[in-house]
Amino acid sequence: MTTTAARWLLRGGTVFDGTDGGIRTGPTSILVDDGVVAWIGADEDAPASDVVIDATDHTVMPGLINGHVHLANSGAADLAAEVRDDSIATAAYRAAANALVTLDAGVTTVKDCGAADNVVVDLGRAIQAGIVPGPRVVAAGRVITMTGGHGHFMGVEADGIDAVRAAVRGQLKQGADFIKAMATGGVLTAGVKPTQTALLRDELAAIVEEAHNAGRRVSTHAIGRDGIENAIHAGVDTIEHGFHLDAELFALAIERGTYLVPTLSAIHGIVAEGERGGIPAWIVDKARSEVERSTAMFRAAVEAGVNIAAGTDAGTPFNPHDGLVEELIQMVEIGLTPARTMLSATRDGAINAGLSALTGTLEVGKAADVIVVDGDPLDDITALRRIVLVAKDGVIHRSALDETSRSSSYGRKVAV
Ligand SMILES: [Zn+2]
Numbered sequence: 227m228t229t230t231a232a233r234w235l236l237r238g239g240t241v242f243d244g245t246d247g248g249i250r251t252g253p254t255s256i257l258v259d260d261g262v263v264a265w266i267g268a269d270e271d272a273p274a275s276d277v278v279i280d281a282t283d284h285t286v287m288p289g290l291i292n293g294h295v296h297l298a299n300s301g302a303a304d305l306a307a308e309v310r311d312d313s314i315a316t317a318a319y320r321a322a323a324n325a326l327v328t329l330d331a332g333v334t335t336v337k338d339c340g341a342a343d344n345v346v347v348d349l350g351r352a353i354q355a356g357i358v359p360g361p362r363v364v365a366a367g368r369v370i371t372m373t374g375g376h377g378h379f380m381g382v383e384a385d386g387i388d389a390v391r392a393a394v395r396g397q398l399k400q401g402a403d404f405i406k407a408m409a410t411g412g413v414l415t416a417g418v419k420p421t422q423t424a425l426l427r428d429e430l431a432a433i434v435e436e437a438h439n440a441g442r443r444v445s446t447h448a449i450g451r452d453g454i455e456n457a458i459h460a461g462v463d464t465i466e467h468g469f470h471l472d473a474e475l476f477a478l479a480i481e482r483g484t485y486l487v488p489t490l491s492a493i494h495g496i497v498a499e500g501e502r503g504g505i506p507a508w509i510v511d512k513a514r515s516e517v518e519r520s521t522a523m524f525r526a527a528v529e530a531g532v533n534i535a536a537g538t539d540a541g542t543p544f545n546p547h548d549g550l551v552e553e554l555i556q557m558v559e560i561g562l563t564p565a566r567t568m569l570s571a572t573r574d575g576a577i578n579a580g581l582s583a584l585t586g587t588l589e590v591g592k593a594a595d596v597i598v599v600d601g602d603p604l605d606d607i608t609a610l611r612r613i614v615l616v617a618k619d620g621v622i623h624r625s626a627l628d629e630t631s632r633s634s635s636y637g638r639k640v641a642v
Contacts (some may be wrong), residue, residue: 289334325360
């Protein structure tokens, strides 16, 4: 059994605390108490604790943040069909199962970028209440889209300023933590092109005004250039996908502080599986037309210095809920340094989720969202495939590390 104690000491690890992309000097210990990081410092100065977990020769870092998921979807070949065919209860069961897979994979916070009905907003509350296990969920609820626009099958269709204001207010009434709006067409919706504009600049600006007035962030699905430009000028906080970003728009995004969530897994997964995976040809064709651009855009975004938050679009075709580490590996392969990649899934992911006061770094007073990695991901990012401890809000979800307690003076190996 892994400890259920509220107070435990994680001893002697190499700590990437997420504050600046570096490693703290020397073996470092972290005292967790009542869900938060109570103390962090040199191992030799560590306070006493009844429960001690040995992280020697391991890397300790903040729990990962996946900035773009769809918990109510399971990676079926045709997402729209799954949404159409699922009852509300089935979607909720899927979401709960996917939440557990997510947490198992070391992801302690997700931004859910859209689901039919209110299932993921409600799931977030159920996780918070301890009813089911899962990561902290920041949920958009239903997406806001033009009539017939991308994601209309999981959205509120709204056209014109008054209608989009009402749509935002309706989502906030339902408990949405942030607003997701569609600035362009997309790959997974029949009848729209990824490059076409959708909600217009003045509609997006009204959405931003309503959301920001209520203290919520706005994320836009945006693939084509004109739609991305509309979204950044409208003041959105996050561009999802962003495949047609160019040098001019990178500069604008940097000036405005807009985040990019590149979702490389989504587009590459569809192209890799293709029609033989059962994905409808009209989806595969659209993905093929964007896949090379997505890689080239990301490489250029890295060079330009755009704010990047990691996100997979998990739940889209063949895009699993335990795939964030593979996305991070892909980001490093294309050109982001391991340190910046790790920040994109910790500190910067928390900023992008609106949770930087709570999580994303290991600092005194913040949530004890912690993972322990067997190896050094700053040297070899694939070490993140070997996560041996996951804790969220100070509760250890799984651990394979040696643990000793004062009542039992012997060390014991805890099975995963
Ligand atoms: Zn998505």
